[in-house]
Amino acid sequence: MSPSLAIISLFLSLVAAQTPGKLPEVHPKLDTYKCTVKEGCKSQRTAVVLDSGSHPIYQAKATNLGCGDWGNGPNKTVCPDEATCAKNCIIDGIGNYADYGVTTKKDAVLLNMYGKNGVASPRIYLLAEGEKKYEMIKLTGAELSFDVDVSKLPCGMNGALYFSEMEAAGGQSKLNPGGAAYGTGYCDAQCFVTPWVNGVGNVNASGICCNELDIWEANKRSTSVAPHTCSKPGLYKCTGTECGATGVCDKNGCTNNPYAAGDKSYYGPGLKVDTNKPFTVVTQFPAKAGVLQEVKRLYIQNGKVMANANINVTGPMNDEYCTKNGASKFMSEGAMKGMGESMSRGMVLAMSIWWDEGGFMNWLDTGNAGPCNATEGDPKVVVKVEPAPAVTFSAIKWGEIGSTYSNKIKNQHPW
Secondary structure, eight states, rough: OSSSSGHHHHHTOOOOOOOSSSSOOOEEEEEEEEEEEEEOOOOOEEEEEEHHHHGGGETTTTTTSBBBOSSOOOOOOTTHHHHHHHHHHOOOOOOGGGGTTTTEETEEEEEESSTTEEEOOOOEEEEOSSSSSSSEETTTTTEEEEEEEOOOOOOEEEEEEEEEEOOTTTBBBBBBBGGGTOOOOOOOOTTBBBBTTTTOTTOOEEEEEOOEEEEEEEEESSSEEEEBSSSOEEEOEEEEGGSSSSSSSSOOOBBBBBTTOTTTTTTEETSSSSTTTTTEEEEOEEETTTTHHHHHHHETTEEEEEETTTTTHOEEHHHHHHTTTTTTHHTTTHHHHHHHHHHHHHHEEEEEEEEETTTTTTHHHBBGOOSSSSSTTHHOOOOOSSSSSSSEEEEEEEEEOOOSOOHHHHHOOOO
């Protein structure tokens, strides 16, 4: 996600718990596709789960009280140690995801900024068939494609689709019996402090780090792709300076943004990629001998294939590109090789919708990054422009390079 601390506003109200309560969890089903060049794409009956922090959470002996707030460790009174935390803190299942802004239909998922009781800002993860573990997607040497509708995301909004090196079971254990089925185990390259680590009480208030691949952060005015490397594999608990800008993870990422690259007529309402209408995003990850070489992006709309705007200006998004564009931390923490190693181990697909109360999403769509002014991203302004912000992701496919879009389209390949 954004390197800015402004994303803190997304999580301020989040808490988490480990022991499942009596209310059942009912995951919305979402068809996704695994593809090969030879056999095409085959659907699978996957599902989505809301992050554990969005679930109803309360103290076992004081049901009107939570167990901790994002940005801190858990409540010390009810969580003096990990085992007591698990006993004292309850997480209930969610029976109706629509109340939390999430609905699915076949292979499409709609994320609404607002839910039944106000701002929901949902973040969901893809569950494998069986709904007990996350789908572990391995993209080194492969490609990912999806359709997206950002027409209801004005300046200041972010509809994100990205990957995190979470554990398949979400840290499921004796102290975290719910695991992935309850959305536990989140981590990213920002190394934020949360009440739990893999569903276990974060009694030492450690930061939670892991490799992060931001495939898609966008609204209708601007878009960005940014891999973030970490020097530690998997989920890592950081302390002190390890969690900061000079620590174990690259917080800024190696960023690619068409507007910032100089093509201001490429992406936006009525432009080459017309964000008033749905379009397909294809991201490829070519590899040699299992080592990630670069990140390639193309768009498909109205049957036309378009290479990323800046490919002829900056060249491919590889280590040379990242070095030239000042992504020194990305390079020092593993570069493309390190990012590819994380992708080869398997990462979890996350999707979210959020706004930025602290920084108005300026890092994404203002100044050099996009055409929005410095105050358009204020949530109070956002809802005047679009009272019901939402994003739809659909037709999520992954597999061999060249396998996720049709032969007719491939004949127009821009490279």
